[in-house]
Amino acid sequence: MYKNGRSVIISTILLNTLFNVLINQEIYLSKDIHDLKAFLPFINLAVLLLSGLVVFSIKSLEENTKKIVELNLLKTHLSQVENLINTLQVQKHEHSRHIQTLQAMLHLDEADKAIEYIEGIAENYRHSEEIVYVGHPALTALLNGKRKVAEAMKIDFAFSVKCDIADINIPPWDLCSILGNLLDNAFDAVLQANIDRRVAIEIKHEDLNYVMYVYNTGPKIPEAVRQRLFIAGFTTKKSEARGYGLYLVKKLVDRYGGRIDVVSEERTTFIVYLPDRGRKVDDKNSSPKNSHCHGGAVKG
Template sequence: MRYLEDFNKTLRSQRHDYLNHIQVIYSLMELEEFQEARNYIEPVYKDIVRISKALKTSKPAVNALFQAKLQVAEKNNIDMELEIKSNLNNLNMEPWDFCRIIGNIIDNAIFALKQKPSNRYMLVELSEDLRNIRLNISNNGDCIPPEIIVNIFKEGFSTKNEKGDGMGLAIVKEIVECFSGTIEVTSNDKRTSFEVILPKKE
């Protein structure tokens, strides 16, 4: 509910400011201040694109979660990219369960990326084929050693020391398997990827 309320507030604010932005840009163009107009519109355009990317599914709660995580990523200097190629019409679980999956994996990725001094990147891909909905969340954080990967979904196991309770990924795995899905993690020096595959609703 909090994510939905924040998302609604963002949309209302963007709509309210739209006319003001157009007036400022028009005035700058009239004054032939073209570089100033470009400088002004660039952050406005990026904000509009970010909101548009988070609005692509049929599940408002999922859209709101994506918007919230985009904002968290931005505050932490993480370049988070969304590739949404499914409207989730055939999602075989309640949206809040899907949000728990997405949220926990993204939060882990943000934590990992915050350990890097710069060049922080995350890609969230949501797609579907004839049978399944696929979620792939990858980042360019440090490689996860094999001895950690084999334990990463165990309840109580955490790589965050005192900052984690070891429940997030255990919860994700439990939800995924409850709906006959699978989750796999792969990691190397270039990318760490969590892939979730969920059967579609029949």
């Protein structure tokens, strides 16, 4: 679809250019230019129609590209949920097997062997480290999935949810799109650094807002680039369908009455403010002293 749309745009532009060349050639070869005046309204109409077709084709391509990005995000989210379910099923199976084994040992009065078995489980069975729950099913899947991605990329990833987000007034898919895009952007940034690849996310409740901090130790973002980060299609990477992740983040944040700030000094921080239960964002600086959050950091 993307390639077909691009072909339509190129064909339309070439057709428009060819039409203009033919008109100019006709004017140049015409002995009496006044004869062409009768056709000027039709020529102008044709030029307008072709130009309009070019604009329409470009807008259609932009919409198709955004749909491709959103579809890929949805696929990623569903994959993360599927991985979470599979992990939970494995944990359930392992837990049931251990319980049955211990039950059998105790039934046979093999208390010493049961104790040895439990000690072996305590040493080798890392149940609590497999899935870290954050009080929100979709976000649990997202953060644990990103933790695995970070491990594969050799990125030091940590997350901390310090407030109750179970009742956050945003659909799970949109919340995961916001944070998923910001984390992907952070991962891309730190991969440009040879050392000190660190990404972290912290979620708090401050001044009637859910505030989400996404930190990374990638290169500093120049002011000129910062001003264009959320423009559709803007990217520093040479890749199709790039340049829409942060644009979608801004679009979703705006949809829910929030705002997003970017601070880039020794480290880069994207700060998302989302109003609690539809209240408008307080434009005053949020203060941690008003937070009713709780919880601790989890390192990937």
